[in-house]
Amino acid sequence: MDIKEKIENLTAELLKHQYLYYVKTAPEIPDKEYDRLFDELAELEKKYPEYASDNSPTKRVGSDLDNTFPEKEHSIPVLSLEKEYTIAGLEKWLAKTIANSDKTLSFVVEEKIDGASIVLYYKAGKLDTALTRGNGLVGNDVTENARTIKQIPLVTGETADFAIRGEIFFNKSEFVTFNAAFENKFANPRNLAAGSLRNLKSSIAAKVPLKIFTYEGYFTPPFTNDHIMILAKLKENGFTINKNVGFFSDDSGMRSRVNEKLPEIFSGAISELPGYVKRRMEQRDNLDYEIDGLVIKINELDVRDALGYTAHHPRWALAFKFEAPTAQTRVKEIQVQVGRNGRVTPVALLEPVKIAGSTVSRATLHNQEYIEMLELGIGDSVGISKRGDIIPAVEEVLEKDPENPTIFKFPRECPFCKSILEKDGGHHFCKNRACPERLARAIIYFASKDQMDIDTLGEKTIVFMFEKGFIKTIPDLYSFNYDELLKEEGFKEKKVNNIKTSVENSKKKPFRKVLTALGFDGLGASAAADLIKNGFNSIDKIIAAAARGNVEEFSRIGGFGEITANLLIKHFTDPQRLAVIEELKKVGLNFAEEMPAMREAGDMPFNGQVWVITGSFDNFQPRSKAAEEIERRGGKVTGAVSSGTTHLLVGSAPGSKLQKAQQLNIAIIDEPHFLEMLKETCI
Ligand SMILES: [Zn+2]
Incomplete structure (x- = not known):
């Protein structure tokens, strides 16, 4: 076998398995075997690029180039649909549409997938451009990312140009895992699908198992007058179509012709359509993807052309939405x-x-x-x-x-x-950092109700004073001569006196309030309380620890982690921030407070408890940190489970201690529960 033939055979083999895996979801070979074939092909293509096919699976791995997604015009209409929220409204639309037509109509019902809409343009049968829906006239070119979606054929059996509409989506069952890999930045699967398509480098997008259902095809010249036959043709060409499609016609001959081509779809008389819609609505939660409704379309393409479009909608389709917006x-x-x-x-x-x-x-x-x-x-x-x-x-x-x-x-x-x-x-x-808006927002935050609670200095007043140049930074609140305000419109003596009083009163706020009012990233009320509880009960102690730059000193505090620890070091070594703190100190704000009193041994929350620890933990690495927490609360930690053990702390991959503890009926505490216990028994 020569090299060219070998490359062709490998390509064909991989395409077959890709199709089985992604479109049929019935793989015949293990993933490892697939990867081996893939690597072999990639290696050969690298050596002999002249033999590589446009359709090669290796062309789906994406690039590291930053995609800019330029805008391009659509050449097919991509309008949104008229919406209906009730079965009664749907029945009315159906009756009206049938009555207004002099032809016999049939209908297709498809699921309205909650994903990212896309239009695929094929030239001479090959994928040329993929555009997002955009505003309906112009979309973003996401071709590079669309190429990485295995369910989108790069080459089809067609020879002419055509366009396809589809919806890119992400499976519900895979969402949690994948979202974690993106630091949970996506609110839902739809967000993830749209985000990967539009915002990721294609090499990263290639790792996201995006899926697509295609639901419209625009072929010129038209080869059929039936929308449903376009779906059949898409399927023949390797596109994925949704099997949850309903075909409704009063012509039983037509129905069986459709089911011959598409045996997986439901077909019935038009009178069955509303019942089908209701059933699909009930089945919604059983799907592994999100849908927000169904789309009801006229099947006959010549009727569609004759009906045409309103300014915003095609007249031949209706979106039946499950929920009306609030x-x-x-x-x-x-x-x-x-x-x-x-x-x-x-x-x-x-x-x-x-x-x-x-x-x-x-x-x-x-x-x-x-x-x-x-x-x-x-x-x-x-x-x-x-x-x-x-x-x-x-x-x-x-x-x-x-x-x-x-x-x-x-x-x-x-x-x-x-x-x-x-x-x-x-x-x-x-x-x-000198951005005037940021500075003004910092002052507004400082004075706000949850912080220093200077209630006479609301957002409006602060913005006014800021714009006048009276105050530029937080310490200015304490050095400004408020009598100056008397010259301004709307500031009577009583009002000014009230401001003076509340500014003065704010000096009595405890250290923990001052600490959070500074508005540093990562330093909210609970973080401030944790710092103080853990011995950082004065600003000097915090600044000294930050100056030492030892992440451990902060990260050992339960729940802090390295990110918060590093933020604290950054904030409290920053000259600008330290200058602000220094000025506020001079003004007389509280920058220290008493440590919460230590309890007597007998009062200790874990007094008398004997703990054993097994497995590993997210928040306690090394494990001895968990032991410290127990001991600080008066508990004892031992190495082996015995009848004297009262608690077993269980992390992931626990050892045989777990079984033994279960046999002995010992309280078994997992990590979240343990964290709760620590919170309730702050020391
Ligand atoms: Zn700015």
Whole structure:
């Protein structure tokens, strides 16, 4: 066999197994064997690139280049669908559509996958471009990342150009594991699918097992008048189509022709359609992917052409959504906020709408990725929800602004200081520490109710004083001569006196309050309490430890970990921050407090307990740290389980001690439970 033939055979072999694995989900060879064949092919292709096929599985591994995802225009219509939320509404649409047509209609019902919409353009049968839906007219070119999705054929049996619509999604069952690998930055599988498609380097995207269902094909010239036959053709060409599709026609001959080609799908008379929709709705939670509804489409393509489109929707399809959004409104403006630590948060300003009795006019948009996932622009109609009592969030775009369908672009610069924003993890940051917005936010935070509680200095007053140049930093709050305010409009003597009093009173706040009011990253109320509890009961002790730069000194504190420890070292060795602290000291704020009193031995929470430890722990490495915690609470730690043992602390991969403890009916404590116990018995 010559090299060329060998490469061809290997390619064909791998493609077959890829198809079996990803499309049929019925692999015939073990993963290891597949990897071996893959490596062999990659090696040969490297030596003889002239023989490598465009369709080679090695072309799906992606590149390390930063993708820029340039915008490109769509050449097929990608409009959103009219939405209906009730079976009655669906039945009405069905009746109206049938009555308005002089032809006999049939319908196709497909699941509306909650993922990232994509259009695949094929040239002469080969994948040429993959675009996101974007605003319907222009999408982002994500070809490099789409190529890494094994269910997307790179080469098909077709010879002509055609376009395919599909939905990229991520399996629910794999979400938790994969999200952990991305530091849990994705809120749900849909976020992960959209994020990997749009934001990752293709070499990383290639490691994410994204899936696709294709559901529309645009072939010219058309080879059929039936949408359902397009699905059959997609399947023949190696595309993955959803098996949860329903075909509804009153022509039984047509139904059996369809089931010959697509035996896996449901078919029935049109009268059965609403019942099918109800059943699919009930089956929703049994799926391994998220759907938010069903799509009902007219099957006949000539009827579709004749019906055409309204300004925003095709007239031949309907989205049946399982849940109506909590509230519907319009985005008037998108504001970019910068926090005291530089983090940039986009906020949607809404036309006021009532949700559960309260009027909502702002909603969080989290970050740039979230906006891109929603494909949200100013002027769009959106669905808003308010889950629990948290800040309302924009959940979905219901309707792009017909006048100006755009997607909001994050500014390149901080709107307040014009420095270039930097991306760090999922968020953008203004890294300019002299940024006026960051400084003002730090002062507002310091004076806020949960911090120093200087209630006479609300956000408005602080912003006013900041803009006037009266205060620039936190210590200025204590050195400013508030009598100056009497010259300003709206500041009467009584008001100014009240401000003076509350500023003076804030000096009595305990050290732990002062510590958190500084607003340092990673130093919230519980971290401050932990520091104090663990002997860092004065700022001098903290600064001295930070100066020693020994991460251990902080990371040994339960729940801190290295990240927090390093942050503390960074903050408390920073000259600018130390200067602020020094000034606040001079003013007379509390920078030390008494250690919580030690208890008598008899009062110790673990007094009389005998513990044995087995397995390994996330929060206690080495294991002796867990022993220290027990001993500090008056407990004893021994090496072997005996009848005298009262508690067994069990980590992952425990030894035989666990069985023995179970036999002896000893209390078995896992790590989360242990952490709870430590919290309840703070020492
Ligand atoms: Zn800035």
